[in-house]
Amino acid sequence: SQQGEEDPQALSIQEGENATMNCSYKTSINNLQWYRQNSGRGLVHLILIRSNEREKHSGRLRVTLDTSKKSSSLLITASRAADTASYFCATDALTDSWGKLQFGAGTQVVVTP
Amino acid sequence: ETGVTQTPRHLVMGMTNKKSLKCEQHLGHNAMYWYKQSAKKPLELMFVYNFKEQTENNSVPSRFSPECPNSSHLFLHLHTLQPEDSALYLCASSQDPGGNEQYFGPGTRLTVT
Numbered sequence: 006s007q008q009g010e011e012d013p014q015a016l017s018i019q020e021g022e023n024a025t026m027n028c029s030y031k032t033s034i035n036n037l038q039w040y041r042q043n044s045g046r047g048l049v050h051l052i053l054i055r056s057n058e059r060e061k062h063s064g065r066l067r068v069t070l071d072t073s074k075k076s077s078s079l080l081i082t083a084s085r086a087a088d089t090a091s092y093f094c095a096t097d098a099l100t101d102s103w104g105k106l107q108f109g110a111g112t113q114v115v116v117t118p
Numbered sequence: 119e120t121g122v123t124q125t126p127r128h129l130v131m132g133m134t135n136k137k138s139l140k141c142e143q144h145l146g147h148n149a150m151y152w153y154k155q156s157a158k159k160p161l162e163l164m165f166v167y168n169f170k171e172q173t174e175n176n177s178v179p180s181r182f183s184p185e186c187p188n189s190s191h192l193f194l195h196l197h198t199l200q201p202e203d204s205a206l207y208l209c210a211s212s213q214d215p216g217g218n219e220q221y222f223g224p225g226t227r228l229t230v231t
Contacts, residue, residue, distance in 0.1 A: 009160075035217050047122070047208055047222035048161075093161070097217030105174060106217065108161035 009037075009094040009109035017115045024081040026112040028094030029074075035097040037070060038106065039079050042091045051079075051092075084116045121145040124209050124223035131199065132231055139194040139226050141209030149215035150192040152184060155206040155225070167192060168215045199230045 012027045028037070036055045040048040054061045054070045054077065061068045067080040081088055091113045095106040122143045131137050143150065152164040166174035167186040181203075183195040192209055206227050210220040 038219060040222075045206065045225070045227065047124075047224045048210075048220075050219040050221065053219055095161075105163060105166065105176075106220065107163075110158065110160045 009096050009107060011092070011094055011109045011112040013112060014110070015113045015115075017117070018084055020085055020116055020118050022084055022116075024084050024088070024114055024116070026079050026092055026114070028077045028079070028109060030077075030094075030096045030098075030107075031075065032096075033099045034072075035099055037077050038095045038097070039066075039068060039077075040093045040095060040108075042093065042111070044090075048093065081114075084114075086116050086118050088114060089116045090114060122209060122211055122221050122223035124207075124226050126226060127224065128227045128229075130229045130231060131196070133199060133201070135199075136195070136197040138196065139207055139209075139228075141192040141194075141223055143190055143192075143209075143211040143221070143223075145211060145221060147211040147213050147221070148189055149212045150186060150189070151210040151212075151220065152192065152194050153208040153210065155208055161208070164194075166215055173215060196228075199228075201230050204228055204230045 009028050009030045038053045039051045042048045052063050052068050065082045070077045091111040093108050093111045095108045125140045150167045154162045163176050164178045165184045170186045185193040206225045208225045209223040212218045212220045
């Protein structure tokens with residue numbers, strides 16, 4: 006069954022605005038990761054947050070993790086047209102086979118100039 | 119772009135054809151993965167290899183046959199596919215299979231006619 010689910014499914018914003026997307030998951034995790042995918046291309050790793058961390062920053066990205074609610078959020082500040090992509094969360098569940106990341110269906114973000 | 123290359127980038131094949139997808143990673147990683155990405159669906163893990171040994175076969179039909187001759191190369195042999203197998207096939211690698219960040223290739227867009 007799907008472990009991570011992103012919300013919203015789609016998001017349309019203007020350049021300079023912030024974009025926030027959420028990920029909910031079902032079982033306990035070792036870590037949670039966020040990836041970006043430009044149309045028809047491979048995924049690019051953005052950030053990894055471990056189960057004992059609550060917040061992490063990388064450039065214009067801010068990720069939070071709330072293990073009590075089994076949820077994470079990804080915030081992109083001051084968005085740019087180049088941020089247009091699909092964003093996926095992936096979980097490394099405690100009970101899963103070694104190396105098995107479970108991905109959500111993604112949030113499609115469109116940033117208009 | 120990420121150190122993981124895939125060929126071909128696009129493939130159209132009939133249901134009776136036999137073809138192979140190739141993946142090569144130049145990152146010195148020990149683990150390699152095959153994923154299937156269909157429209158509007160989460161990424162599906164197909165196979166995991168660790169040090170050339172298959173450690174995960176996620177209930178994939180036998181018409182998909184993986185081969186990992188060394189830790190840098192991974193193949194996916196295809197035969198007697200169905201139209202519903204049309205998808206983007208992504209290869210990824212990671213330092214080891216323990217839920218670490220994965221590096222993806224650009225994918226092969228497969229169309230089965």
